[in-house]
Amino acid sequence: xxxxxxxxEHYLKERFGIVKEDILISPLTNKKATVKEVLxxxxxRGHGDRVLKKxxxxxxxxxxxxxxxxxxxxx
Numbered sequence: 001x002x003x004x005x006x007x008x009e010h011y012l013k014e015r016f017g018i019v020k021e022d023i024l025i026s027p028l029t030n031k032k033a034t035v036k037e038v039l040x041x042x043x044x045r046g047h048g049d050r051v052l053k054k055x056x057x058x059x060x061x062x063x064x065x066x067x068x069x070x071x072x073x074x075x
Contacts, residue, residue, distance in 0.1 A: 004048030005039050011055065016063040024071045033074045041074060 012018040012035065020036035042051050051073070058065050 002043070004052060005043045008042070008048065008052050008055065009035075009039060011052070012066070015059065016066050018063065018066065018070075024067060024074070026071055026075045028075060031075065035070065038070050038074050 009020055018035060020034065020039065022035045023032055024035065024038065025032050042048055054069065055066055058069060061068075
């Protein structure tokens with residue numbers, strides 16, 4: 001699973017300029033989490049493959065769409 005998380009991290013950086021130190025803020029709860037923390041959550045849940053496929057399928061929404069998706073994971 002570690003490999004998938006590394007692939008997601010690389011894909012986010014190369015395609016959208018999103019790095020693991022970026023902070024995501026939930027507009028609903030004002031909760032904050034770094035991309036690294038969200039990736040850790042994905043890894044713990046074993047959802048790496050599913051998340052990578054979803055990010056690839058919504059890439060046309062751009063950086064903002066991916067950020068909204070990632071934010072939804074930790075809310």
